[in-house]
Structures are given as C-alpha cells and as structure tokens.
Amino acid sequence: xxxxxxxRILVTNDDGVYSPGILALxxxxxxxxxxxxxxxxxxxxxxxxxVTATRxxxxxxxxxAEFDAFRVNGTPSDCxxxxxxxxxxxDLVFSGINLGLNVGSSxxxxxxxxxxxxxxxxxxxxxxxxxxxxxxxxxxASIRPFVDSVIKxxxxxxxxxxxxxxFPMQPRGVRxxxxxxxxxxxxxxxxxxxxxxxHFWISPVALEAADEGTDRRAVxxxxxxxxxxxxxxxxxxxxxxxxxxxxxx
Ligand code: MN
Numbered sequence: 001x002x003x004x005x006x007x008r009i010l011v012t013n014d015d016g017v018y019s020p021g022i023l024a025l026x027x028x029x030x031x032x033x034x035x036x037x038x039x040x041x042x043x044x045x046x047x048x049x050x051v052t053a054t055r056x057x058x059x060x061x062x063x064x065a066e067f068d069a070f071r072v073n074g075t076p077s078d079c080x081x082x083x084x085x086x087x088x089x090x091d092l093v094f095s096g097i098n099l100g101l102n103v104g105s106s107x108x109x110x111x112x113x114x115x116x117x118x119x120x121x122x123x124x125x126x127x128x129x130x131x132x133x134x135x136x137x138x139x140x141a142s143i144r145p146f147v148d149s150v151i152k153x154x155x156x157x158x159x160x161x162x163x164x165x166x167f168p169m170q171p172r173g174v175r176x177x178x179x180x181x182x183x184x185x186x187x188x189x190x191x192x193x194x195x196x197x198x199h200f201w202i203s204p205v206a207l208e209a210a211d212e213g214t215d216r217r218a219v220x221x222x223x224x225x226x227x228x229x230x231x232x233x234x235x236x237x238x239x240x241x242x243x244x245x246x247x248x249x
Contacts, residue, residue, distance in 0.1 A: 007033030007091040010119075012079045013098060014044045014111025017062045017071040021097035024140040025129055026067050028147040029094050032155065037062070037069035038083030040076060045100075049114035050075045057082050076115035084122055092155075093119030096129030097147070099138065101166050103130075103215040103225065104180035104206075113164055113229075120162045120231060127154060131167040132219075143167040146224050150174065154226070166215055166225040175223040180214035182206045 009029045013022045017039035029035045038059065052074045059082055062071040070086075072079045076095065084090040095115035102110040116126030131143055140147075146167060153174075154163055164179075184204040193199050210216035218225035 008087065008089055009033045009035050009092045009094055010080065010083050010087065010090045011035055011037045011094045012039045012076055012083065012115045013096055014040065014047060014076045014115065015099050016040050016043045017064060017069060019099060020138045021099050021131070023064055024144065025094055025097045025147070026064065028144070028151060031148060032151060033091065035067060036083070036087055037064050037067050038072060038079045040079060041071035041073050044075050044111045046109045047075045047111040047114070048109045049077050049117060051081070052078050059083070059086055076111040077118040080115050080118040080122065084124070090124050093124050093126045094129065095126065097140070098128070098130035099133035101130050101132055101219060102128060102164060103166050103219060104182060104210070105184070107164060107179060116162055116164070117231060125161050127163045127165060129165045129167070132169050142170050146171045146174070150224060150226060160228050162229040162231065164215070164227045164229055166219050168219045168222050168224065170222060171224045172222045173224070175218040175225055177215040177218045177225045177227050178213055179227055180210050180216035182208045182210070
C-alpha cells in the first residue's frame with residue numbers, strides 16, 4: 001500500500017526516454033504510486049514549452065527497466081499532453097532528473113520544467129528535478145535519499161502545484177528558494193565549420209554572483225533547492241502602479 005494512495009505518476013524529461021536520469025526518477029516515483037514513463041524519443045533539452053502542432057505524434061513502447069514506458073516523437077510538453085490522454089487519468093507529473101541544473105534563467109528555456117508547467121496547465125501537479133552533470137558518468141547514489149524525502153515533503157503540501165527542484169552533487173540539506181535572476185554577457189564564439197562556413201557557439205556568462213535566498217546560491221552552498229513557481233507572469237505591482245497612475249490623471 002502506498003503512503004499517498006494509488007496515485008498515477010507520469011514521468012517524463014527532456015533528455016530522452018533512455019536517459020539515466022529518468023530511470024532514477026521513475027525508481028523514486030515508484031515508492032509513491034503507479035508510474036508510467038512517457039518521454040521524448042530523442043533529446044529535447046532547451047526546447048522550453050514548445051508544442052508540436054504541424055505533424056502527428058506517435059506513442060511507441062520503450063524498454064526502461066521494468067517500467068511501463070513509451071517514447072514520443074515530440075517535445076516534453078507533447079509527452080505530458082499525449083501521455084495524460086492515453087493513460088486516461090494522471091495525478092502527478094514528474095520531469096527529470098535533468099542532466100544539468102535548471103536554476104535561475106535556465107527556467108526560461110528548460111524543457112524539463114516546461115513539462116511540469118504543461119502538467120499544471122492540464123490540471124495536474126508538476127514537479128521538475130535537475131542535477132549537475134559533468135562528463136559521461138552519472139551517479140545518483142548521493143542524491144537518491146534526497147529525491148525520496150523531497151518528493152515526500154512536496155506531496156504533503158497540496159497547495160503547491162508547480163515546483164522546481166535542483167540537487168547539488170553531494171547534498172547536505174534542503175532550502176526553499178526563489179529564482180535567481182542575473183544579467184548575462186552575451187558571449188558568442190564565431191568559428192568555422194569543416195567546409196569553411198562561419199558558424200557560432202552561444203555561451204552566455206553571468207555578470208553577477210547568485211544572491212542569498214536563491215536557487216543558484218542554495219546549490220552552490222551544497223543544498224537541495226526547492227522553488228515554488230507560478231504560471232502567472234504578470235508583474236502585479238507594476239500593473240497596480242500603472243492603474244493608479246492612470247486613475248489619478
Ligand atoms: Mn535536458
């Protein structure tokens with residue numbers, strides 16, 4: 001019997017269905033409910049919230065350990081939409097564990113987080129998980145206990161719909177954080193391809209250090225970062241100011 005009843009947990013990512021990160025997340029999710037993996041057939045990192053609207057999508061079986069798993073020729077958001085439709089009922093969407101952090105401005109282009117956003121738009125709770133990734137080896141042994149405890153903590157907070165979780169490689173605790181917003185030096189490296197054509201690598205560099213209380217600072221300090229997010233991008237304070245200024249004219 002599961003602690004939180006028989007919840008249906010759709011697990012997706014943006015690194016592709018065969019990423020070691022999605023297997024680690026599915027294994028953790030299995031402690032909390034019925035798990036189905038529905039994920040992109042190839043890597044879709046940095047695709048943000050793109051939705052496929054001009055070609056058909058297919059949902060085909062995939063082999064991911066003992067899990068009920070499917071691969072989709074689409075984006076992370078597509079996987080949530082199509083996956084929820086095919087499964088019929090979904091309670092939760094977990095996305096990740098991304099191969100690389102999704103703190104600060106990377107939330108804008110993260111496909112991992114977009115899948116969680118899409119879940120919330122469809123009326124489910126969405127949680128995105130990311131961890132650092134260097135080299136070809138991935139080892140989740142040090143963060144695995146934290147994955148379980150963070151899921152448990154978040155599930156108990158039913159009013160939180162959209163959550164972004166980032167793990168350091170060796171966690172020593174958990175912090176609730178806000179998004180780090182920094183400005184970037186738009187570094188672009190021009191180079192030549194083997195045929196002599198000019199091309200570019202985009203490699204922006206942050207101009208400011210991470211502020212206290214932010215997701216980035218927490219991970220830099222060795223803490224798991226949990227950031228509650230919302231879909232409403234409106235600057236409510238600015239809106240109020242403009243409205244009261246207009247009313248005073
Ligand atoms: Mn990714």
